[in-house]
Amino acid sequence: MAIKDVLILHSSAAETATGQSADFGEFGSFMRAVLYLNVTAVSGTTPSMTVKLQERSPAVTGGQYFDPSGYAFTAATGVTSERKVIDPLYAVRYRAVWTISGTTPSFTFSLVAVLSTEEPVP
Secondary structure: OOOEEEEEEEEEEEEOOOEEOOOEEOOOOOOEEEEEEEEEEEEEEEEEEEEEEEEEOOOOHHHOOEOOOOOEOOOEOOOEEEEEEEOOOOOOEEEEEEEEEEEEEEEEEEEEEEEEOOOOOO
């Protein structure tokens, strides 16, 4: 039986500028993350928001974050929801980053990760 845990990366709240979550990680035995992005309100002129997961390893000098391929959600321009599977988890530390553009944009959204010890899908 798989062990699961839920991690809230961004509680439902309005954001008007580009930002990032706190550094999180030390996933230990977790093999897979299923991320759920839920955008419940959008305003502004031509608003757009891209949310992605970045990773880093403490073994990397300077602790730089990287943008792995496949870790970004589709750009949101209105109310939407999307699910993204990160399978398998490789890095030790992660953070969520959102990039917001447009004229007086505002996005109310939440981002949640469900972590699992299930083996990666081949």
